[in-house]
Amino acid sequence: MDYFQAASTAPPGWHRYSLDDVARLPTQYLAAIPAGEREAAAHGNAEAAQRLRRALFWPMVYELEPELWDAVGQAEPIHPGVLAKLEIDGRRVLEVAAGSGRLTVYLCPRAAELVCVEPSSGLRRILVSRCPSADIRAGFFIALPIVDGWAELTVSCASIQPDPGVVLELERATARGGVLALISPESPDWFEARGWERLSFDPTDVAINPHDPELEAIFGPLDPPHELLWRHR
């Protein structure tokens, strides 16, 4: 999703963040901002200012309010049918964009070895408390901190976008014959059109956990991850 798509699809809660909050983000998130946009916003262009606050909504949640993301993740569990498809036991597992551990808690007791990559320090703190035995590393999709071919299963939930560079990096990290498994990635059609197998489960099977109704006011309707896009390396 490019900057303008991200701006046009921001959830209703984008109002909670200011231009000062945008400036607090790590520089990696600012690379996608078109040239001149921040200057225009700083000089009073209201449309540019609103686009910035909208387009960077999700990174601001992860980086500035990790507990808020954690509340969403805990409210909408992953569909059990998706989890049951993952072959984890005895495998070296790489989890990319692990967040606060919604999937990790399932991987941790089963994997032979588990490396989790997550850029947000606040989310990593929650992840450590939930999965103390996992090897948790700071990093971004585009340059995963892992040696070539390490993972027998590379998995990511609700995080991967349709980006050929990111797919190449996931492949680099995965052993030949290993499995790449994306749970509810953005634009699943894009992956399916490139030969990934797609399994869809009924999201209404998932029991949403009790939560503060304010979460829906901020994020819109909850949508538990319920699809699996996967293939062999």
Ligand SMILES: C[S@@+](CC[C@H](N)C(=O)[O-])C[C@H]1O[C@@H](n2cnc3c(N)ncnc32)[C@H](O)[C@@H]1O
């Ligand atoms: C919707 S959350 C999902 C978190 C977790 N996988 C789960 O299902 O609960 C998206 C995650 O992607 C991470 N993320 C965002 N941009 C990233 C990037 N460029 N590289 C790696 N992770 C990223 C966020 O920090 C966040 O943890």
